[in-house]
Amino acid sequence: MHKGRLKTLFTAVAGLFAGLLLAYSILSQINPEAAGGLKASKEGVSEDVVDAALKTYVPPGQLDEYYLFASGGHSGQLFVFGVPSMRRIRSIPVFNKESAVGYGWTTDTKEMLGDFDWGDAHHPALSETKGDYDGRWLFINDNANSRVARVNLDSFTTQQILGPVPNIYGPHGSVFLTPNSEYFMMASRFAGPIPYGTYSDIDNFKEDYKGVMAAIAVDPKDGNMSVGWELLLPPWSYDLSDAGKGVSDGWCFLTTYNTEEAYHLLEVESSQRERDYIVAINWKMLEQAAKDGKVKDIGGAKVIDPNDVPGSVYLVPCAKSPHGVDVTPDGKYFVGNGKLSPTVTVFSFEKFMECVNNKDFQGEERGFPIVNYEKTRVAEVEVGLGPLHTQFDDQGNAYTSLFVESAVAKWSLSDFKVSDKTQVHYCPGHLTAAEGDTVNPDGKYLVSLNKLAKDKYLSVGPSHPESMQLIDLTSSKMKVLYDSPVDPEPHFAQMIKADKIKTFEVYPKDETIEGAVYAKEDARVVRDGNNVTVYMMGFRSRYYPDTVEINEGDHVTWYLTNTDFDEDITHGFGIMFYDINCEAQPGQTQKLEFVADKAGVYPYYCTNFCSALHQEMQGYLLVKPKS
Amino acid sequence: MHKGRLKTLFTAVAGLFAGLLLAYSILSQINPEAAGGLKASKEGVSEDVVDAALKTYVPPGQLDEYYLFASGGHSGQLFVFGVPSMRRIRSIPVFNKESAVGYGWTTDTKEMLGDFDWGDAHHPALSETKGDYDGRWLFINDNANSRVARVNLDSFTTQQILGPVPNIYGPHGSVFLTPNSEYFMMASRFAGPIPYGTYSDIDNFKEDYKGVMAAIAVDPKDGNMSVGWELLLPPWSYDLSDAGKGVSDGWCFLTTYNTEEAYHLLEVESSQRERDYIVAINWKMLEQAAKDGKVKDIGGAKVIDPNDVPGSVYLVPCAKSPHGVDVTPDGKYFVGNGKLSPTVTVFSFEKFMECVNNKDFQGEERGFPIVNYEKTRVAEVEVGLGPLHTQFDDQGNAYTSLFVESAVAKWSLSDFKVSDKTQVHYCPGHLTAAEGDTVNPDGKYLVSLNKLAKDKYLSVGPSHPESMQLIDLTSSKMKVLYDSPVDPEPHFAQMIKADKIKTFEVYPKDETIEGAVYAKEDARVVRDGNNVTVYMMGFRSRYYPDTVEINEGDHVTWYLTNTDFDEDITHGFGIMFYDINCEAQPGQTQKLEFVADKAGVYPYYCTNFCSALHQEMQGYLLVKPKS
Ligand SMILES: [Cu+2]
Ligand SMILES: [Cu+2]
Numbered sequence A, B: 001m002h003k004g005r006l007k008t009l010f011t012a013v014a015g016l017f018a019g020l021l022l023a024y025s026i027l028s029q030i031n032p033e034a035a036g037g038l039k040a041s042k043e044g045v046s047e048d049v050v051d052a053a054l055k056t057y058v059p060p061g062q063l064d065e066y067y068l069f070a071s072g073g074h075s076g077q078l079f080v081f082g083v084p085s086m087r088r089i090r091s092i093p094v095f096n097k098e099s100a101v102g103y104g105w106t107t108d109t110k111e112m113l114g115d116f117d118w119g120d121a122h123h124p125a126l127s128e129t130k131g132d133y134d135g136r137w138l139f140i141n142d143n144a145n146s147r148v149a150r151v152n153l154d155s156f157t158t159q160q161i162l163g164p165v166p167n168i169y170g171p172h173g174s175v176f177l178t179p180n181s182e183y184f185m186m187a188s189r190f191a192g193p194i195p196y197g198t199y200s201d202i203d204n205f206k207e208d209y210k211g212v213m214a215a216i217a218v219d220p221k222d223g224n225m226s227v228g229w230e231l232l233l234p235p236w237s238y239d240l241s242d243a244g245k246g247v248s249d250g251w252c253f254l255t256t257y258n259t260e261e262a263y264h265l266l267e268v269e270s271s272q273r274e275r276d277y278i279v280a281i282n283w284k285m286l287e288q289a290a291k292d293g294k295v296k297d298i299g300g301a302k303v304i305d306p307n308d309v310p311g312s313v314y315l316v317p318c319a320k321s322p323h324g325v326d327v328t329p330d331g332k333y334f335v336g337n338g339k340l341s342p343t344v345t346v347f348s349f350e351k352f353m354e355c356v357n358n359k360d361f362q363g364e365e366r367g368f369p370i371v372n373y374e375k376t377r378v379a380e381v382e383v384g385l386g387p388l389h390t391q392f393d394d395q396g397n398a399y400t401s402l403f404v405e406s407a408v409a410k411w412s413l414s415d416f417k418v419s420d421k422t423q424v425h426y427c428p429g430h431l432t433a434a435e436g437d438t439v440n441p442d443g444k445y446l447v448s449l450n451k452l453a454k455d456k457y458l459s460v461g462p463s464h465p466e467s468m469q470l471i472d473l474t475s476s477k478m479k480v481l482y483d484s485p486v487d488p489e490p491h492f493a494q495m496i497k498a499d500k501i502k503t504f505e506v507y508p509k510d511e512t513i514e515g516a517v518y519a520k521e522d523a524r525v526v527r528d529g530n531n532v533t534v535y536m537m538g539f540r541s542r543y544y545p546d547t548v549e550i551n552e553g554d555h556v557t558w559y560l561t562n563t564d565f566d567e568d569i570t571h572g573f574g575i576m577f578y579d580i581n582c583e584a585q586p587g588q589t590q591k592l593e594f595v596a597d598k599a600g601v602y603p604y605y606c607t608n609f610c611s612a613l614h615q616e617m618q619g620y621l622l623v624k625p626k627s
Helices: A003-030 A047-056 A107-113 A202-208 A283-291 A349-357 B003-030 B047-056 B107-113 B202-208 B283-291 B349-357
Strands: A066-071 A077-083 A087-093 A125-129 A132-142 A147-152 A157-162 A183-187 A211-218 A225-233 A237-243 A251-257 A275-282 A296-298 A301-304 A313-319 A325-327 A333-337 A343-348 A361-365 A368-371 A377-382 A387-392 A397-402 A407-412 A418-423 A428-434 A443-450 A466-472 A479-486 A493-497 A524-528 A531-539 A542-544 A547-551 A555-562 A571-575 A580-584 A589-595 A600-605 A618-624 B066-071 B077-083 B087-093 B125-129 B132-142 B147-152 B157-162 B183-187 B211-218 B225-233 B237-243 B251-257 B275-282 B296-298 B301-304 B313-319 B325-327 B333-337 B343-348 B361-365 B368-371 B377-382 B387-392 B397-402 B407-412 B418-423 B428-434 B443-450 B466-472 B479-486 B493-497 B524-528 B531-539 B542-544 B547-551 B555-562 B571-575 B580-584 B589-595 B600-605 B618-624
Touching: A047 A466, A047 A479, A047 B047, A066 A443, A087 A157, A087 B479, A107 A157, A107 A589, A125 A493, A132 A493, A157 A225, A183 A237, A183 A251, A183 A283, A211 A237, A211 A283, A225 A283, A237 A325, A251 A283, A251 A325, A251 A333, A275 A283, A275 A368, A283 A301, A313 A333, A313 A343, A313 A349, A313 A361, A325 A387, A333 A387, A343 A349, A343 A387, A349 A368, A387 A428, A397 A428, A407 A428, A418 A479, A428 A493, A443 A493, A479 B087, A524 A547, A555 A571, A555 A580, A580 A589, B047 B466, B047 B479, B066 B443, B087 B157, B107 B157, B107 B589, B125 B493, B132 B493, B157 B225, B183 B237, B183 B251, B183 B283, B211 B237, B211 B283, B225 B283, B237 B325, B251 B283, B251 B325, B251 B333, B275 B283, B275 B368, B283 B301, B313 B333, B313 B343, B313 B349, B313 B361, B325 B387, B333 B387, B333 B397, B343 B349, B343 B387, B349 B368, B387 B428, B397 B428, B407 B428, B418 B479, B428 B493, B443 B493, B524 B547, B531 B571, B555 B571, B555 B580, B580 B589
Parallel strands: A225 A301, A313 A368, A531 A555, A547 A618, B225 B301, B313 B368, B531 B555, B547 B618
Antiparallel strands: A066 A077, A066 A493, A077 A087, A125 A132, A132 A147, A147 A157, A183 A211, A211 A225, A237 A251, A251 A275, A275 A313, A296 A301, A325 A333, A333 A343, A343 A377, A361 A368, A387 A397, A397 A407, A407 A418, A428 A443, A443 A466, A466 A479, A524 A531, A531 A542, A555 A589, A571 A580, A571 A600, A600 A618, B066 B077, B066 B493, B077 B087, B125 B132, B132 B147, B147 B157, B183 B211, B211 B225, B237 B251, B251 B275, B275 B313, B296 B301, B325 B333, B333 B343, B343 B377, B361 B368, B387 B397, B397 B407, B407 B418, B428 B443, B443 B466, B466 B479, B524 B531, B531 B542, B555 B589, B571 B580, B571 B600, B600 B618
């Protein structure tokens, strides 16, 4: 920055703070409650608080620095926030119906949702190239129906749902991508008889119930997902996973609990052992095995029995019921978060490989070698109570959420010592740092995804919001900058630098699109027996045609093209009493299908405010009765 | 505030600003982009901007001052924001399914939603007592399916959906309550043949298509809504409405457009006339007429023909296609917002009554007297282009949104002159002021509900967020404090002082609740033929029972009681592949019903993070195959 400009800015800033100071003191004396916000604070306002206010305020005309993508949990959605303002910019329907955009109503999206009106969206994963977010796609799992979805980041819309993926009951521990988005793993949280639909009594748990991990392949051209191959595993609960990178590329890691193989009273019975495992899997070896045909078909998937591929799976002992497993940015360490132990355990991938290569095992279970714990582990960091997840910054620090302690611990990857701790409110699950899952984290910001809000926000009744807290990482002590309420329930989030995402604003005109109509002369209603096709065009502020006459019982296919090729000019389309709504974004063509099973007169109208004459954008669907 | 404390605060604030100033200048020199938020701003930071940051930052440990309830438009939801932070605290499902809370899945809510999975929520209305918000209920209309819902503000949950209300095609102009919440009016935006299902060709529009207004009665004890009576009206489009108050109590006002009675090409044909009307209706007279039996049954409603009640309906000429009609806090004026005319027209209720009493009419249309425009109108305020809606403060000022001009105009109810104007971004629809629809507005804050965001936020593809802007009313010039993105599509909002709302935190234990189970010994599965009833209890971190065995084809009724009577300890309940999820809030009992049409093994689990052992809160539903 030029020195002269700097000086001017400095002077301006000095002046404005002096002015503000005066304004503030006057306001305080007149009526300390009158102004709202920080200025209405009756308690002493600390410097930190003012600092936080200024650091999180994004002035009109400027944009946030990062996108934060947070899963919506059992709402099935994906929430998009801006950082540092923590404003929620968009909710993207993924596993849920969303009438505002017609998601679950248009032919495409209805097919995509299939038999399910909900999903349990857990862990979003931004696509990566060479271990860095590339801003192309976001993948997210559905723990309830064993599915996974792809959101395209040029349009912020869900473009594919894959699943139910065969044989995986509750793929909680996904999506965690390999460094070039070749694959992500989905491992079963619940053991169950496979394929789906198989009945076996619960007392046959140890024999008939299986754990399974699927490797989902991602097409590097278009992000298309397909089931690559699957791996049979013991009937344990697989909790979370992470993919190796750098030196550990080619491996992935799963945490386990309930290696006790209990199937009743889990909150007691599954926590008996002092240690469960991190399962280390050589996915490149398994990929080759699948290519070599060492698979059998179960439920339509190519399933590998690990006994057929010796050396592909190892067990690493870890403090009991570990929750998250997180690979450091350089790929040298993998970290197990204790959950029921006050430690994170740091394992060296190099040491792990030494044990593997030297067959330095301390036993085996279910046929899998257990590597030497003492040699593989390089540190047990005493972080505090209830460690769940760890993220990383650009300075060689790690940050671990402490659920029970309601805190975040900062510790060093050099000396494995805790250097700072900050309280969060309350009960953090995941954390996410700026570009925190890449090989080059940014530091700067950390967001704590807290499970309980209690009294932090205006009460909205017995169901409280979840709470995300933005934490400043730019100085040696962490500082909580902002409390952001959120709908249920972000389990995980990722943060990407804003300039990495390139969106488009208008759908291009393309005469080859099924049903598209770009001129009002081409708008028409075509009948073929009792199949009626409406080719409709919407343009500020009219539908062509604005009257459609059909017969009761007709099968109707209705195309709508929005020919306003203008930024932000979206038209809605709702038909009264027919439970139909969608929107057509600028240039977009939508397709709806329904049976005209109700006779009478049904107004249709633009449901998305589009112009001064929006209210006039309407028409009538007349359905002539049969008799 | 005590003087000593004030001085201390003053000193502290002085210090912190000095410190901040230093910090700011240092930061600016080192790396102007590093800190995010206001501190990263490279443009000169104005005093106003810093002021805005401090006024909108609600420090941790403190709460927002107002609740803002914004309709969710075609998403069917209701959004709850805190003011001045503009944080979205909650999304309340109203006309949409929401799996996170099981809304649309539990037996009660499924019945309430009926045949519709969506609605078009337009205008929320907080219940009033003596013209002031009383914090008990919120009502909101569904323009698409002619329904209206009640949200109880002790729990922030939808408790009643009424409708489809007979004969009203698209009740856009609701909900606007009378001063003691006796009634609200719903008037048809679309003319149509009545009752619903009647077929009549569009060319019979002028004869067979009707406008209708319904008076919905609200039970003062519990807020229960019922259709009181209806009124036949000409086949015009009724846009918005407001209820009289104070001197005008007993009357209500509807704006009209398309008095041309066009039924094609509305964006041209319905704007031919220089004037449409505000319809003034003496609802107390019609209420009496209904009591006197001057009604006929149409579609199950008691419908009044206005010809049978002379003196109940008058027409007030207003600049063409007026959009909003707004009654001043004292009830003395009603204001028509021109939409296609750059003016708001202010009518005196007193003058209107003089015309009525003196039969000072300038004509009649469709049998209704048209009152003398020149006498009734007291001012035409030249506010600017595209006036849509007007709100009021506590200083005798009115604020009108200017859609075309992208601005808000402030004008005086004393001299009817515009005193200030501020730009908003972009295209405001409704405005809402703090307690702005009461007899005692607070002033202080105004929120502009903008229809277009364009480039105001990080891009989320071709569909942009809507945008709400918080405007400071505490000085003579309006100041935009904050830009808040929001999902589609708030049409209107209301703002209520936070302390007026009293929520509860835990559902009380009540043995009389159907299906409730408060002790694990009482948890059980009961079979009666092929009807199976599960009485389940959830308690950190286990379900009782944690295995349920049934047969394929069974009809299942499943009760879940959450016996954690602790603030914010909610349990979820999802069954894999059965498309079922709900939550039970602290102390709550939920009921689900389904047919076990798929054999096999189906894990169920807690979908709402509840404790360190949440992941262990699971069980198995075993469905034995028929064969
Ligand atoms: Cu439109
Ligand atoms: Cu739970």
